[in-house]
Amino acid sequence: MVMRQLSITLSLVALLQNLPAIAQSPVPENTSGVPSDSIQQVTAVKWMTNFSDGKFYPEKLLSRAELASIMVKAFGLNKRQAVSKENLAIPDVPRSHWAFNDIQTVLKTDIMKGYRGNEFFPNQKVTRAEALAIFAQAYGVFQFPDEAVNEILASYPDEKSIPAWARKAIATVATEGFLNTDAQGNISPLKPVTRGDVAYVLSKYLQRQQQQPETPEVPIIPNSPQTP
Numbered sequence: 001m002v003m004r005q006l007s008i009t010l011s012l013v014a015l016l017q018n019l020p021a022i023a024q025s026p027v028p029e030n031t032s033g034v035p036s037d038s039i040q041q042v043t044a045v046k047w048m049t050n051f052s053d054g055k056f057y058p059e060k061l062l063s064r065a066e067l068a069s070i071m072v073k074a075f076g077l078n079k080r081q082a083v084s085k086e087n088l089a090i091p092d093v094p095r096s097h098w099a100f101n102d103i104q105t106v107l108k109t110d111i112m113k114g115y116r117g118n119e120f121f122p123n124q125k126v127t128r129a130e131a132l133a134i135f136a137q138a139y140g141v142f143q144f145p146d147e148a149v150n151e152i153l154a155s156y157p158d159e160k161s162i163p164a165w166a167r168k169a170i171a172t173v174a175t176e177g178f179l180n181t182d183a184q185g186n187i188s189p190l191k192p193v194t195r196g197d198v199a200y201v202l203s204k205y206l207q208r209q210q211q212q213p214e215t216p217e218v219p220i221i222p223n224s225p226q227t228p
Helices: 002-023 036-044 064-075 100-108 128-139 146-153 164-175 195-211
Strands: none
Touching: 036 195, 064 100, 064 128, 064 195, 128 164, 128 195, 146 164
């Protein structure tokens, strides 16, 4: 009995000695600046998923293959008529590639483009300008005149760094309220896009869809002429 009590006492002492170390253990945090509810919204509809350990890792960079897969889910691209076209020959994306079908879909629907030699570069990281342009392509790029595009983007401190090919697309995303910036209002178009960046844009798009009012039903009044 005495030995058992001594063992329990020693265990408690060891636990108390380790409390400072336990208290100082790093706790995973969302330091990306992207609201947690944005991440929860896109994972709830399965447009994006957590990793096998249950964490989202919003600061991780996205590859072209990963972005293709996300776009297919978010916009239902696999249901578009163009998908029925014959598969394209993509040298660096064999049929065994995990994103083969999604990559074929984004190419057939012109949401994403290949490079010279019909290569896709599935593992290549994507810049924010590229990701926003791809999102806008799936969403529908507003055909603003150049003057309107310049006016829309003028409020962003780093708007001069936006590539010419992405300006109309980013103006579309900004007009719709889908664009996230840093604390200074910079778009940072040439920086690699993160999972958190894409989650933010998609969450805003999702909110817009959910806010769309349903078409009201016109009540039928007895003995009154009805439009066929």
